[in-house]
Amino acid sequence: MAAIFTQTDRTTPMRSKEKIDYTKAPAYQVLDEALFCDVAFVGRDGAPRVLPTFPVRVGNTVYFHGSTGSSLGLGAAGDGLPVCLTATIVDGLVFSKSWFHHSMNYRSVVVHGEARVVTDEDERWNAMRALIERMSLGRSERSREPSAKELSAVAIMVLSLEEVSVKARSGPPVEEPDDEPITHFNNGVAEVKTVITGRL
Amino acid sequence: MAAIFTQTDRTTPMRSKEKIDYTKAPAYQVLDEALFCDVAFVGRDGAPRVLPTFPVRVGNTVYFHGSTGSSLGLGAAGDGLPVCLTATIVDGLVFSKSWFHHSMNYRSVVVHGEARVVTDEDERWNAMRALIERMSLGRSERSREPSAKELSAVAIMVLSLEEVSVKARSGPPVEEPDDEPITHFNNGVAEVKTVITGRL
Numbered sequence: 001m002a003a004i005f006t007q008t009d010r011t012t013p014m015r016s017k018e019k020i021d022y023t024k025a026p027a028y029q030v031l032d033e034a035l036f037c038d039v040a041f042v043g044r045d046g047a048p049r050v051l052p053t054f055p056v057r058v059g060n061t062v063y064f065h066g067s068t069g070s071s072l073g074l075g076a077a078g079d080g081l082p083v084c085l086t087a088t089i090v091d092g093l094v095f096s097k098s099w100f101h102h103s104m105n106y107r108s109v110v111v112h113g114e115a116r117v118v119t120d121e122d123e124r125w126n127a128m129r130a131l132i133e134r135m136s137l138g139r140s141e142r143s144r145e146p147s148a149k150e151l152s153a154v155a156i157m158v159l160s161l162e163e164v165s166v167k168a169r170s171g172p173p174v175e176e177p178d179d180e181p182i183t184h185f186n187n188g189v190a191e192v193k194t195v196i197t198g199r200l
Numbered sequence: 201m202a203a204i205f206t207q208t209d210r211t212t213p214m215r216s217k218e219k220i221d222y223t224k225a226p227a228y229q230v231l232d233e234a235l236f237c238d239v240a241f242v243g244r245d246g247a248p249r250v251l252p253t254f255p256v257r258v259g260n261t262v263y264f265h266g267s268t269g270s271s272l273g274l275g276a277a278g279d280g281l282p283v284c285l286t287a288t289i290v291d292g293l294v295f296s297k298s299w300f301h302h303s304m305n306y307r308s309v310v311v312h313g314e315a316r317v318v319t320d321e322d323e324r325w326n327a328m329r330a331l332i333e334r335m336s337l338g339r340s341e342r343s344r345e346p347s348a349k350e351l352s353a354v355a356i357m358v359l360s361l362e363e364v365s366v367k368a369r370s371g372p373p374v375e376e377p378d379d380e381p382i383t384h385f386n387n388g389v390a391e392v393k394t395v396i397t398g399r400l
Contacts, residue, residue: 051286098345135293150300
């Protein structure tokens with residue numbers, strides 16, 4: 001049986017429930033494939049904040065980094081900071097015969113939880129290596145390890161993957177029955193791909 | 201002189217101040233180019249939420265849509281909802297001779313403000329047309345306009361571009377002077393491109 005995340009109030013959407021998936025494999029895949037994620041938190045003024053960062057998943061946890069002096073790094077020190085992390089991959093633009101059914105094919109993961117700064121030295125080192133390895137396999141051996149001064153400038157944050165959902169759409173456009181016979185409007189999906197050239 | 205956004209406390213970072221830009225043109229460009237943005241807000245439980253959505257910029261405002269029954273759509277009805285919207289484009293993976301200076305080339309816009317549901321019928325219609333046109337120029341004429349029923353299912357939200365900043369990195373990797381002579385570690389930038397095929 002597929003491993004699944006336990007559904008909670010926060011991971012139960014008010015609409016489009018049929019697009020939501022709680023199995024772990026697709027959530028892991030989005031986190032492993034996305035080039036960045038966005039981390040939302042509540043600022044000290046009570047207003048929402050969101051910052052992009054480069055994540056890496058190791059088992060059932062996500063690590064991301066920030067400056068030790070950033071609002072995110074400071075907030076996540078100590079007891080941790082409630083965050084909502086999301087990563088999205090756009091797979092296609094969906095063109096329907098009607099404005100209403102224009103859409104996108106995408107896979108989007110949302111993670112709720114408490115981010116905290118990693119203090120264990122081994123865990124920090126392994127997370128940093130995993131971040132470098134995610135950029136290019138074997139790269140941690142093909143570049144210099146951090147100095148003590150460099151280490152002290154980076155906050156590595158960890159978020160456990162417990163409260164997680166994936167929302168996704170795939171396939172051709174939806175059409176209303178009345179629109180199907182219309183031939184002067186065409187429909188289809190334009191594929192979206194991310195191409196990386198010259199990875200070192 | 202270039203048009204600029206007024207800098208505020210929230211758009212002044214605690215670190216990496218040299219990477220921040222308040223001119224309007226690059227902010228507009230990221231919003232026009234990104235295939236999705238993330239909208240963060242504070243849920244009724246006080247915890248952060250973030251949702252991806254497809255935005256369109258018209259002049260100095262951003263429109264995005266959601267279901268009228270979604271938490272975002274409900275929250276933005278009436279007086280409006282404090283949000284933080286971000287859109288990011290990754291331009292390259294930056295490989296340095298040291299772990300520490302591995303980075304990304306990117307352009308990321310952050311917008312703070314109050315999102316509200318558009319109630320003016322003309323503004324709604326124009327925003328919906330702009331969303332379709334952004335998917336493909338002329339597409340609003342090559343597909344059926346929405347019915348009254350379809351119109352009632354969509355919440356169009358508007359966010360004014362007032363409190364805005366762009367954070368960006370470009371160019372080759374940074375190297376420490378001591379690392380420059382090392383020849384057994386190479387460095388460079390792997391270009392990242394988004395390719396869309398078969399736009400209708």
